[in-house]
Amino acid sequence: MFSSSATVYGEPDETPTPETAPRRAMNPYGRTKIICEEMLQDLCAADPEWAVGVLRYFNPAGAHGSALIGEDPADIPNNLMPYIAKVATGALAKISVFGNDYDTPDGTGVRDYIHVEDLAEGHVLSLAQLRQGHGHLVNLGTGRGYSVLEMIAAYQRATNRQLPYEIVARREGDVPISCAKTEKARDLLGFEAKRGLDEMCASSWAWMQAQERRND
Numbered sequence: 001m002f003s004s005s006a007t008v009y010g011e012p013d014e015t016p017t018p019e020t021a022p023r024r025a026m027n028p029y030g031r032t033k034i035i036c037e038e039m040l041q042d043l044c045a046a047d048p049e050w051a052v053g054v055l056r057y058f059n060p061a062g063a064h065g066s067a068l069i070g071e072d073p074a075d076i077p078n079n080l081m082p083y084i085a086k087v088a089t090g091a092l093a094k095i096s097v098f099g100n101d102y103d104t105p106d107g108t109g110v111r112d113y114i115h116v117e118d119l120a121e122g123h124v125l126s127l128a129q130l131r132q133g134h135g136h137l138v139n140l141g142t143g144r145g146y147s148v149l150e151m152i153a154a155y156q157r158a159t160n161r162q163l164p165y166e167i168v169a170r171r172e173g174d175v176p177i178s179c180a181k182t183e184k185a186r187d188l189l190g191f192e193a194k195r196g197l198d199e200m201c202a203s204s205w206a207w208m209q210a211q212e213r214r215n216d
């Protein structure tokens with residue numbers, strides 16, 4: 001099983017993006033994912049003993065419902081949700097919204113956020129198929145995109161706190177929209193994301209608060 005990424009699509013012609021869309025990464029991280037996917041495809045072609053599951057993650061978000069497993073980057077987070085979470089705790093002053101002039105409903109970047117527990121369940125389903133010798137290459141997402149401003153609003157609802165933000169320049173290499181076409185994962189794995197954005201924010205916040213208590 002290989003953890004690939006929606007990054008392999010670069011700026012796709014089509015969203016929601018099907019697995020058949022061309023691979024054209026916009027950054028070195030995406031290139032590493034493409035090269036690994038190609039190596040695994042070659043391996044499977046050369047030796048039919050192999051069955052590989054390539055899982056293209058969209059934007060993992062949230063934490064485990066126990067509040068015992070989550071992400072707490074030691075450095076300043078690069079990803080949106082952990083950054084918002086640190087603003088909510090007061091560890092960071094405000095969110096920088098990278099551009100509001102994209103061709104999206106509110107001008108900010110749209111992403112398909114998937115709850116980490118849904119993502120974990122996708123892996124279990126992938127393993128079940130691999131055990132039967134069935135390889136696959138699938139997107140793992142929800143098929144629904146949210147903008148940066150919608151993410152901030154959702155996190156505000158979960159925390160009941162006002163979260164300051166400012167609009168700054170676009171971040172180089174960012175695409176306007178990334179959203180999964182989900183039918184292939186449903187048909188091949190029986191996968192469907194069950195958890196919504198509010199659950200992602202609530203679980204992230206529960207995890208952050210538990211971390212604060214643990215660090216006290």
Ligand code: UDP
Pocket residue numbers: 059078079080081083095096097098099108109110111148171174178
């Ligand atoms: N983003 C933002 N401020 C941040 C981090 C991210 O506005 O501090 C935006 C980013 O431009 C993108 C979205 O939030 O539209 C998700 O970014 P993230 O880095 O989490 O994921 P990726 O870019 O890999 O999809």
